[in-house]
Every structure is written in structure tokens, then in C-alpha cells.
Amino acid sequence: MRPEDPINEIRTRVDIVDLVRDYVPSLKRAGRNYKACCPFHSERTPSFTVSQDKQIFYCFGCNKGGDIFTFLRDIEGLSFPEAAERLAQRAGVEWKRDRDGALSAREKERTELKKLMTAAAALYSKFLFSSEGKTALAYLRDRQLSDETIERFMLGWAPGGDAPVARELKSRGFSADLLFMAGLASTRDGGRISDYFRERVIFPIRNPAGDVIAFGGRVLDSSEPKYLNSPETVLFPKRRTLYGLYEALPEIRKKGRVAVVEGYMDVIACHQAGASFAVAPLGTALTSDHAHQLSRYSAEITIAFDSDNAGRNAAVRAAEIFMDAGLYVKAADFSPAKDPDELAIKSGAAELEKRLTSGMDPVEFKLRLLAPGGADKLSSQDKARLAAKLLDTVARQRDEIVKSEWLRIIAAKLAVPEEALARQLAKAAPGEYVRPERPAEARADAPPAIELGFLQLLLRNPGLCDHVRELPEEHLSHRDARAVLAAMRAAPAASPAGLAEALAGDSPEAAALVMKLSVQELESESDPASDVIQAAKMITRFARERRWKELKSSMASLDPDQLREFQEITAEIKSSPKKKR
Ligand SMILES: [Zn+2]
Structure with missing residues (x-):
């Protein structure tokens, strides 16, 4: 037996x-x-x-x-x-x-992957200090990085040649499948194994617990892409990972604040100059997931991107995302230097730290970006246009006191009455000033009631998953709700605890949601099968309406396909009977 x-x-x-x-x-x-x-x-x-x-x-x-x-x-x-x-x-x-x-299969896989990533990081580091890494090491030293910094961030070198990394790791007993899964190797034509990172400086990326979960690689010449990141794995949720967070955590906790800079080298430059509370997104735009992640450690954020126009525009967008997450945000730049590295060298570490802990209110920062020559001399129409853009930022601020302070600042800078701005802000329908591409997700912390009820019915009656297999996960507006539905579909027979375990790594919020919905008592459940189908229909309808609003708000810039889509949804909404919500 x-x-x-x-x-x-x-x-x-x-x-x-x-x-x-x-x-x-x-x-x-x-x-x-x-x-x-x-x-x-x-x-x-x-x-x-x-x-x-x-x-x-x-x-x-x-x-x-x-x-x-x-x-x-x-x-x-x-x-x-x-x-x-x-x-x-x-x-x-x-x-x-x-x-x-x-150990569950999932836990075993994670343990194996972690072992592999740790071994790979050590191997890349060994290559950096070998004859093969000579040019890379010279490059890093030329960028003024000390050996202590190189060691602290575990920097390494991925050589070219015939898959030296994959071959070495295989010889230590790691399987090719595991190497593929970890994003360390891929197959070339003819099925030959090849290293994923070739001739790149390697930046190991760690999770808040200090485990290496991914790598970033930078070329030394002008080839493209300049930066390459590991693909997403079970260890590496790209959307929520921040470079330097593990290294920065002690200082973030001590100071109660965090600085978000643009890239790997900026983080390292800040840390080396003593400002070790800096983190960066991984070459992608900041997301509400990043904001959510940081909100666990600190409520005060300074966004400090490069001092070019692209950096400043990105800083305004990032500030708005963080405001949507309910955080206090300042925006700073490094001018006249172009990045933290240059500022530390030109003006000293103390000035760098000052910039990273101070910064401007996002409205002032945006005002300076949009009207660098000052706003008081603009024509009244230009003032109105400018005011509308600034009010878009004001509307995201959740703190009413800060909000009124911002109105005062805008009124003074534009030389317009404060009451007029307040009326303009109040006149806008709620939601009008909220960016269309980030719907309910960024505004609400919990999924809407309809999605909660829908998931609760499914958790209570897993057999009903089959009844709603046509419903695309993207129709759910909230990321946690989408994650729960995906997990239920992946493991239809799993218990609530099993689902929560499967979700815990990438989405602890979704895992908590499963538990919450499972212990809650349902009011009544006369006909769960028809209730769940009804709920799925409403969810789809709301998704269509969200899409319609999104298209409508960017009416002027729609391409022909989008325009056709808009017309289709318009017809659809008109023809379907209004349901009670
Ligand atoms: Zn508790």
C-alpha cells in the first residue's frame, strides 16, 4: 500500500x-x-x-x-x-x-529555482573577476563604483561564447528544464542550448527577503536592447518588483521614506553616495502594483528621474500613480546634473541626499514642466488649458488639506482667483479627471461588490466554474479578482487554503481575498447556478462600459479600428435593456 x-x-x-x-x-x-x-x-x-x-x-x-x-x-x-x-x-x-x-510541488519548484538563481549569481560574479570580465570590471570602475559596492549589489558578467553559464550550471546538476524555467537559457536553431544573457554586465534582482529572483543585463557597446531583464517566472513578478528594494529596506524603515529613481545604475550611484533608500522600476513604467508594494514600507515617496523632458514627464505620471495609491509624493530632479551619479560628483553626497528627501509638490513640478517660462503672462485660454491639466493632478490627491493648498499655489502662479479653480474642480464629474487606462483598479482598494459576490459563489460551488468558462478574466476590473479567478481555473479541485497557497507568492492580496470570501457567510443562495451566470453577464457589461468610456475619453486620437470598436459598443449599449445595478 x-x-x-x-x-x-x-x-x-x-x-x-x-x-x-x-x-x-x-x-x-x-x-x-x-x-x-x-x-x-x-x-x-x-x-x-x-x-x-x-x-x-x-x-x-x-x-x-x-x-x-x-x-x-x-x-x-x-x-x-x-x-x-x-x-x-x-x-x-x-x-x-x-x-x-x-513540500508541495509548487514549493519544491520555488526552492529549486532559488538554489539555481543563487548559483547563477555567484557564477556571474566569478566571471566578472576573471580574465573574461576584464572589460566589464574596467567599465564599472570607470563609472566610479567601488569594489564594496560591486560586491554589495552582487554585480557580475555574462560572457559570450558557447553557453558557458548553462554548461557550468548543468554540470552542477541543474536540469536544462530548470534553466529554461528560470530564464537563464534558451534554445537556438537546431535545439542547441544557449545562454539568455550574453556579453552583458549582470545586475542580480532580489526580493524583499534577499533571494535572487531575476537578473538585469546591460550591454557595454551600443547594441540593442541596452538592458535586458529575465522573463517573468514564479519567483519574479515583474510588475511589482523594484530594483534595490532589499538593499534599501533598512534605510527606508529608518528614514520612513523612499526615493524612486530611473534605473539600475541610478540606484547604485545613490547607495554608494550614502543615500541608500533609493529603488527603481525594472526598465518599465511604474505601475499601481509598485505603488502598492512600496506603501507597505513608507508613505512618503520622492520621485527623482533624469532631468531631461522624458524623465520629467515620466515623473509626473509616476507621481500620479503613487497619489492614486494614497501616498504622499514629491517630485525632484537632479538639474543641472542629468542624473544622481553626476549630481553626487558635481555637488556632493549631501546635496544628493537633500534632493532625494525634499522635492516639489507634483502640481508645482508639473507646472514648471508645462510652463517653464512662468504662467502669469499667458493668455486666458492658455491659462484655462494649463489649469485643466493641473487640476487633473489635484483631483487625484486624497488629502483635502493638501488639495486646498495646491489650489492656492495654482491660483497664485496663474494669477487667477482660487474660487474659480475650486468651482472648476467641483464641476468636473467625479472620475472625469481620472486617467482612463487605469480604471477601477487604481482608485479602489477592494474589488467591486459584483466581483466579490461572483467569486464567493464560485468558491462555495467550484463546480460552477464550468458555467462561466466563457468569461475572460480581463473583464474583471480588479487585479486581485482576476488573480483569484485564474487560480480557480488552473486548479478547479483546490481547497480555499490550496488556492491561497498557490496565490501567496505573486499576489498575497489575492490569497487573502480567497480566505476572506471563504469564511464570510453568504446571505442567501437560492439558485447559485443562475446567480453566477447572471453575475458573469453583469461583469461583462461593466467591462464593455469601461472600455466605452476609455475610448470616448480619447475620441480625438482613436485609430480606425478603435473607432469601429467604439461604434459597436455604442450600438450594443443602446440596444441592451438597462439593468438595475
Ligand atoms: Zn488581525
Whole structure:
């Protein structure tokens, strides 16, 4: 007979209510669930909920949730294998240390990938200091990087030639499949394995825990692309990863602020000059996911991009994204220097730090960008146009006091009455000033009720996933809702705890959402099959309306295809009967 999976065996023998009670004696029954004040955060009214039916817990106050394994892991500060071992003892299940069967397939894959990435980083670093890396090392030293900095950021060199990195890693026992999965190798014509990074300076990218999860590579000559990043993997969610965050975290925590600069070399230059609270997006635009990620560590952000026009425009956009996430943002630049490197050399480290901790309010920054020669002498029509653009930024500010302060500043600079600006701001329909390409997602922190209800029905009745397989995930407006639906489709038979585990790495918010929806009690559920189909229809309808608004707002610049799409949706909306929302 095949031995039982010890994890499942533990699950059947340890009841979550008993386990939690050992740590939270005040746990009391409330309806179908149990409730108590949360052991993970401080509160006076109980929002910590345990579901005995589903064997999971969730706190409505701090969003922590999981099963017996995550509960013990988090309350005792253990690793997953340690928690599993303790629970095995409690359940009287035989437990062998390091047994592979103890880890889920996903956890095994992540462990293997991490080992591989660590080995690769060490290998790239070895190449940098070998004869093959001579030119690269000279380049880095020429950019004034000290050996200490090179070591701190684990910089390396990927040589050209016949796949030296892939060959070396394979000889150490890593499989070709794992190399492909990690984005370290690819196949060329004829199926020959080749290194993904060739003749590039390597910048290892770490997650906040310090694990190497990806690499950035920069060429030394003028070939394209100048920068190349690892492809997305289970370890590397590109949209939310920030370069330098791990290295910057101690200083970000100490100072309570973070500076966002443009690229790898800017981060390194700032750190070397002593301003070690700088991070950068990975060659892509900043996203609301980045903002969300940073909001965990600091509420005060300075955006400091290069001092050219492209950098300043990007800074304004970035500032608006961070404001949408409810953060306090300042915008700074390095002029007359072009980047932090040059500023530190020309004006000294103290000046660099000053720029990175001060900066202008986004409206002032935008005003200077749009009207570099001053605004008071403009014609009244030009003033009105300029005011509209500035009010777009004001409208995103959530803090009313800051908002009124900004109106005062704009009024003074444009030499127009403040009341006129306030009236103009109030006149705009709510939402009009919000950028169309970032719909509900950036504005609301939680998915809309219709999407929550829809997912809750599916979580309660996983069989119904089949009824709504036509619904594209993109029709859901909120990223967490999309992630949950995708996870359910990928593993239709998974329990809520299993889904949450699958989601935890890339999207902890979506994992928490699964737990939250699973412990919540449903009001009524007369006909779940028809309810879920109805909900899917409404979600699609809202998605079409969002798209329509988006197209309408950029009416002037639509291409013929988009125009046709706009007309189609317009006809569709007109012909379908208005439903009650
Ligand atoms: Zn809590």
C-alpha cells in the first residue's frame, strides 16, 4: 500500500479550532464560525475568524489568513517545514526531515529555482573577476563604483561564447528544464542550448527577503536592447518588483521614506553616495502594483528621474500613480546634473541626499514642466488649458488639506482667483479627471461588490466554474479578482487554503481575498447556478462600459479600428435593456 501523504494525514488529524485555541483561549463560536480578537494584530473587537467546516482562519482586520500550517508558521515564526514537523508530532504522524513529499510541488519548484538563481549569481560574479570580465570590471570602475559596492549589489558578467553559464550550471546538476524555467537559457536553431544573457554586465534582482529572483543585463557597446531583464517566472513578478528594494529596506524603515529613481545604475550611484533608500522600476513604467508594494514600507515617496523632458514627464505620471495609491509624493530632479551619479560628483553626497528627501509638490513640478517660462503672462485660454491639466493632478490627491493648498499655489502662479479653480474642480464629474487606462483598479482598494459576490459563489460551488468558462478574466476590473479567478481555473479541485497557497507568492492580496470570501457567510443562495451566470453577464457589461468610456475619453486620437470598436459598443449599449445595478 502506498503510504499516505503525511500533509493530508496531518490535516485530517489536527482540527484548526483546537490548534488556534491553544494560542487564543478566547476563541468563541459565532454562527457557523468561531471568533476572537486577532493574535496577529492589536484590536478590541474580534475580527479574527476561524471556519471549522473549511479548516481555515481569516482576520478581517489585518487580512491574515490560512490553514493550520500557516497559522502555526506565522504565530511561532517558523518556516513551513518546521511548522509541518511540529504538527506531525502533534498528530502522531511519522515525519522524516527533508522529505520531499512534505513540500508541495509548487514549493519544491520555488526552492529549486532559488538554489539555481543563487548559483547563477555567484557564477556571474566569478566571471566578472576573471580574465573574461576584464572589460566589464574596467567599465564599472570607470563609472566610479567601488569594489564594496560591486560586491554589495552582487554585480557580475555574462560572457559570450558557447553557453558557458548553462554548461557550468548543468554540470552542477541543474536540469536544462530548470534553466529554461528560470530564464537563464534558451534554445537556438537546431535545439542547441544557449545562454539568455550574453556579453552583458549582470545586475542580480532580489526580493524583499534577499533571494535572487531575476537578473538585469546591460550591454557595454551600443547594441540593442541596452538592458535586458529575465522573463517573468514564479519567483519574479515583474510588475511589482523594484530594483534595490532589499538593499534599501533598512534605510527606508529608518528614514520612513523612499526615493524612486530611473534605473539600475541610478540606484547604485545613490547607495554608494550614502543615500541608500533609493529603488527603481525594472526598465518599465511604474505601475499601481509598485505603488502598492512600496506603501507597505513608507508613505512618503520622492520621485527623482533624469532631468531631461522624458524623465520629467515620466515623473509626473509616476507621481500620479503613487497619489492614486494614497501616498504622499514629491517630485525632484537632479538639474543641472542629468542624473544622481553626476549630481553626487558635481555637488556632493549631501546635496544628493537633500534632493532625494525634499522635492516639489507634483502640481508645482508639473507646472514648471508645462510652463517653464512662468504662467502669469499667458493668455486666458492658455491659462484655462494649463489649469485643466493641473487640476487633473489635484483631483487625484486624497488629502483635502493638501488639495486646498495646491489650489492656492495654482491660483497664485496663474494669477487667477482660487474660487474659480475650486468651482472648476467641483464641476468636473467625479472620475472625469481620472486617467482612463487605469480604471477601477487604481482608485479602489477592494474589488467591486459584483466581483466579490461572483467569486464567493464560485468558491462555495467550484463546480460552477464550468458555467462561466466563457468569461475572460480581463473583464474583471480588479487585479486581485482576476488573480483569484485564474487560480480557480488552473486548479478547479483546490481547497480555499490550496488556492491561497498557490496565490501567496505573486499576489498575497489575492490569497487573502480567497480566505476572506471563504469564511464570510453568504446571505442567501437560492439558485447559485443562475446567480453566477447572471453575475458573469453583469461583469461583462461593466467591462464593455469601461472600455466605452476609455475610448470616448480619447475620441480625438482613436485609430480606425478603435473607432469601429467604439461604434459597436455604442450600438450594443443602446440596444441592451438597462439593468438595475
Ligand atoms: Zn488581525
